[in-house]
Amino acid sequence: MTDKQPSFPIFFLIFMLICTGIFVSLGMWQIKRLEWKTRLLDDYAHAQAVPVEVLKQNTFENIAQLSKREASRLAINGKFVLEKPIFLRGQILEGKPTKALVVRFCMKDKNCIPTILGLTNNEKINLSYTSEITNVIGWIKPPPHNIFTPRNDPARNIWFRLENLDLKSHWPDSLLTEEIFYLEAPPAHLSLAPMPVVNNIRNNHAQYALFWFTASFVTLVITVLRLRRRT
Numbered sequence: 001m002t003d004k005q006p007s008f009p010i011f012f013l014i015f016m017l018i019c020t021g022i023f024v025s026l027g028m029w030q031i032k033r034l035e036w037k038t039r040l041l042d043d044y045a046h047a048q049a050v051p052v053e054v055l056k057q058n059t060f061e062n063i064a065q066l067s068k069r070e071a072s073r074l075a076i077n078g079k080f081v082l083e084k085p086i087f088l089r090g091q092i093l094e095g096k097p098t099k100a101l102v103v104r105f106c107m108k109d110k111n112c113i114p115t116i117l118g119l120t121n122n123e124k125i126n127l128s129y130t131s132e133i134t135n136v137i138g139w140i141k142p143p144p145h146n147i148f149t150p151r152n153d154p155a156r157n158i159w160f161r162l163e164n165l166d167l168k169s170h171w172p173d174s175l176l177t178e179e180i181f182y183l184e185a186p187p188a189h190l191s192l193a194p195m196p197v198v199n200n201i202r203n204n205h206a207q208y209a210l211f212w213f214t215a216s217f218v219t220l221v222i223t224v225l226r227l228r229r230r231t
Contacts (some may be wrong), residue, residue, distance in 0.1 A: 009226065016223040020216045027092035031193065034205035041201060047073040052137050061156050072140045076181070078107040079134060080115070082127040084170060088159045093193055100195055101125070102162065105136065105181060110172040113140075114167055115181040118192025125190060139182040139197045146177055 052075050086102040098119045105115040115138070143162040150160045162179050186192035206219050 012226060013223065016219050016226075020219045020223075023212045023216035023219065026217065027209045028213060030205045030209035032065070034203070034209065037201070037203045037205055041203060044197075044201070058097075073137070073184075074140060075135055075137045076105070076107065076113075077135050078105050080104070081112065081174070083104050085127060086114075086159050086162075086167075086170065087120075087123050087155070088116070088162065090160050091119055091195075101126075101190075101192060102159075104171060104176075106174065112163055112171070112175060113177045113179065113181040114143075115183055116195045117183050117190065118186035118194050120190075120192050127190070136183060138184045140179050141179050141182065142178070167227070 052073055081104040088100040088102050089097075091098045091100045098121050101117045101120055103115055104112040105118055106112040143164070145161075150161065152159050152166045154159060154166050157170075159166075162180055164176060167176055168174075180198045182195050184194065186194055
């Protein structure tokens with residue numbers, strides 16, 4: 001009496017092929033991210049190498065247009081409004097948690113840009129600063145978005161993200177842009193660390209792509225060995 005031939009592992013084969021396809025897709029996605037991140041870093045390097053762009057007309061339209069670029073470094077004219085500052089949580093400085101100090105920078109047309117002055121852990125910092133018109137240099141960017149970032153609690157002045165609706169409720173007397181301005185050099189007397197705009201951009205997508213392609217290769221090897229063992 002002969003032994004019964006084991007059934008063909010069809011469900012195992014389908015599962016492993018699906019896993020392989022998913023891993024390859026993730027690897028290809030990381031390749032695309034690598035290309036985008038490389039262009040982004042090149043744009044930042046170019047923006048740092050050329051003379052700073054001077055915003056001659058401080059209007060919402062001009063700022064919104066500039067923020068569509070990957071990297072816009074510019075000089076704008078206006079004054080700081082330091083009442084009701086925001087301390088944005090979830091920032092990292094030299095491996096330690098810290099907060100970003102956010103105030104308003106208001107232009108001649110009364111429009112204001114939420115502005116990150118720098119990083120600090122001192123929420124009792126003395127914010128005395130001249131209210132005169134001044135020129136500042138920095139980067140204009142859309143607000144960062146991450147679905148895993150906790151929600152704000154404006155009533156308790158607890159902030160994790162710079163959402164425009166929350167900012168408008170916190171500063172109801174100002175017309176606010178959707179964009180965020182990152183001050184390049186914080187005022188010296190405030191003893192703030194500058195907010196990294198370029199240095200904190202990681203480009204590890206080549207390693208991520210290698211991981212997913214390796215995972216797909218391993219699943220294929222396991223599948224082949226499983227089918228060969230059957231024979």
